[in-house]
Amino acid sequence: MKRRHDQTDQRSQRPLMGCVVALALLFCGSPLLAAPAPLPPPRRAVLQLNFHGTLVERKAPFDWFGRSRISLEVRLRQLRKVAHDPNILAIVLRFGAVQLSFAQVQELSAALQRCRKAKKKIYAYLDQGGNASYLLASNADVIALAPTGMLMINGLRLEAIFLKDLLAKIGVEAEFVATGKYKSAADALTRSTMSDAQREALDLLLDDVFAHYVASVAKHRGLTEAKVKAAIDQGLLAAPAAKAHKLVDELVYWDAFRRSIAERYPDGWILKYGTRNLKLPTSIFSLFSFLSQKPKTVSGPHVAVLYATGPIVYASRGDEWGGDESIAALRMLKTLKAISHNEDIKALVLRVDSPGGSALASDLIYNALRKLKKRIPVIVSMGSVAASGGYYISVAADTIVAQPTTITGSIGVIGGKLIIKGLYGKLGVNSVVLTRGKNANIFGANRGFNRDERASFRHFIEQTYADFLTKVAKGRKLPLDTVRKLAQGRIWSGKQAFKQNLVDHLGGLEYAVRLARLKAKLPESAPIVSYPKPKSIFEYLRESADQEMRLGLRQLVPTLARALPGLPLELLRSAIGIVDLLRHSQTMMHIGVQLRIR
Structure with a gap:
């Protein structure tokens, strides 16, 4: 039995060795890559x-x-x-x-x-x-x-796209339940045009961002706001x-x-400043040492900056290689546990740039942050978007910092499914569903919700929403009735959220770090360390090799492409949307449309 195990283990190493050999040819065969590091930068x-x-x-x-x-x-x-x-x-x-x-x-x-x-x-x-x-x-x-x-x-423009009519043409119908007058996350799938409530919220957001834009240009250029508006027009x-x-x-x-x-x-x-010069291996023997190198660690008291970027999902989607990012709850929990056990970390700045996602995943991260802040100060720095589930995890912090133009809020919950019976008919596909239990087919794609199923699902969505409101009220120290008025799925700019006490300060990541040092009683010289820490490339190649072992060595070329995003190789990047999230969770805290003001 032991001999058979060893043979299996050896076979599992072959894809990994294939990656190493490919990298050896890449690095060691190129005189350009083996060139000496440039001279130190000049003075003045x-x-x-x-x-x-x-x-x-x-x-x-x-x-x-x-x-x-x-x-x-x-x-x-x-x-x-x-x-x-x-x-x-x-x-x-x-x-x-x-x-x-x-x-x-x-x-x-x-x-x-x-x-x-x-x-x-x-x-x-x-x-x-x-x-x-x-x-x-x-x-x-x-x-x-x-x-x-x-x-x-x-001028600034904001465009929202609605796909209901397109879905109808291919025989697909979206059926969703949403909480709150302004919760429009599913409107892109369920409507043909913008609702009055969504238009109201987006108009106020656009007004606020435009006013900030004009004021900033006027201040920087020494002009009046009237002259800046005239130039824009x-x-x-x-x-x-x-x-x-x-x-x-x-x-x-x-x-x-x-x-x-x-x-x-x-x-x-x-042209290059503040980055380390990479000393690449020049032989296959030095390559193994190079691949196993890990980033240098920082010892002594420091502030951790943890990046939470992308949609919130339950488990990892294999995006570590530089593809579209996501906040995987299971991976985030491991990182937060490691931070909690590191006595050198005296404060955490959580950098949130997320439209939200899975309600379950958001709550797991929220709970872990609440536990962590019993030991160290936790500060949230909001990026471009920290809405719905992104706001949910933020309220676990001691302090929230947002930029005036951050898109936040969207306190609400949606859930639903896509009905593809019409698509099946167009394709000539027939399905037969056998069930046991009254609600076994509640999320079946062959039909919409019946009355009882819809009532049951709405009750669940409303319970999740009530829990969301309670946690916002607790985290922001606001009356529950006040939170109800501010919620309803409505989005706010960072400036508007500040006025409504949904965030504590207006500022950026640097300001959040200064607050963290202050709360942790650390000097201004205390180091900043980014998390999660990257693994060595050897570890990444091994993990990917294990996953792709059954596909053979030739299937590892995409692994190299993902591992080396700087090379002119094809990158595998996929957009993450509501439809994709539905594959993993029927209950979501998501802002919905990709809001980009241009």
Whole structure:
């Protein structure tokens, strides 16, 4: 029996060895990758920070070649360091086709303003600018625009898509139960157009974000709000018009702009800052040591920053390789347990950027956070969205910090199913369902709820909603009647939520960290450590090899593609929506539509 076990174990290692050999060929066969690390940065230099692509909350675990999406975490860390670095005299922001949320812009704006207070000169260059990129650029002392470029700051728009008619064409019907007048999470599937309640809530949200946008641009550019609104209402602004409206200072091409700055600061120009130089293996023997390396740990008292990004689900979806992220409750519970047992962690900042998701998963995380805060202070920093289930887990904290443009609230519950009987008919598929028990087919996709089933399901949804309200009232120390009025599934901006006492402070991640240090009585120099900590690539490859062992070595190519998002290999990224969440949970705390104000 032992011999058979050993043979099986050896077979299970073959896919892993295949990955290692493939990586050996990749690393050791390339003279480019084995090049020596660059020289230390020059003194009294200019730092260039590029903004292009999608700005994610946190970088993928393995981005060795720097070609994947940039992260807010890295940019904030760089700017935090720059503010105290006497060798960096100026910052140049270069914008490409970048996707930013307004909450992310506020995070970066605060960091840039700290650099300005530290006497760092800030320059910004745009080939062309959209609403978010220009708002970030407006923090600069000097803004340059390409002579043939344009500013597309022609107002804000918010679009909601409704799929009821499309589903009907393919024979699918969505049947949902929702709590609260404004809980519109399922409207994308059950309606053909926007409800009056949803329009009311979104109009107020858009008004608030637009007012903040105009006020911020006016403040940064030294203009009146009336002049900023007038410029916006001009529509697309060609470069000369943008300068005439005093929205930019110079019309110049990038090479000339760079040259003029370099002449003012001739000592050096830095493109990479605050990141470690990767020493790659040059032989297959050194590769094994390289693959098993783990990130360095921090000893001594510190603040943990735990990232909770994406939809909230019960179990992991295998997204650790840099795909679309999710907050897996089982994985989060393990991380929170490890944090609780680490005596060096004196405070936790939970960074929430989530539209919500599974009601069960949200409650499990909430309960774990409540236990943790008995030992250490827990501060929530809300990102672009912290709504529904994202707000549910936030109220477990001692303190909540949100940006003025954070989308939050949506205190409500939905649940339901998709009925695909019509689709079966179109495809010529027949199904026969045998049941035992009165409610065995309550979530069957072959028909809608009957009267008793619907009443039973609504009762369950309302119980879940009542529990949600109670926990918000307890966490926010508000009367239950007040919470009922603020709930109803209504979304709020961070600024609106602050006025309603749904959050405690307006600010970003840096502000939340300062609060955590203060509550934990730690000095300003206390380190910040991000969690969950990434595993070594050897551990990741082993886990993936175990999962894909039965598919053979050739099926491990996708594993390498996921492990190396910086390489020009196909990335497997899938959108996570309500329909997908229904596969795992019929009861959800989810904001529903992907709210992106542009």
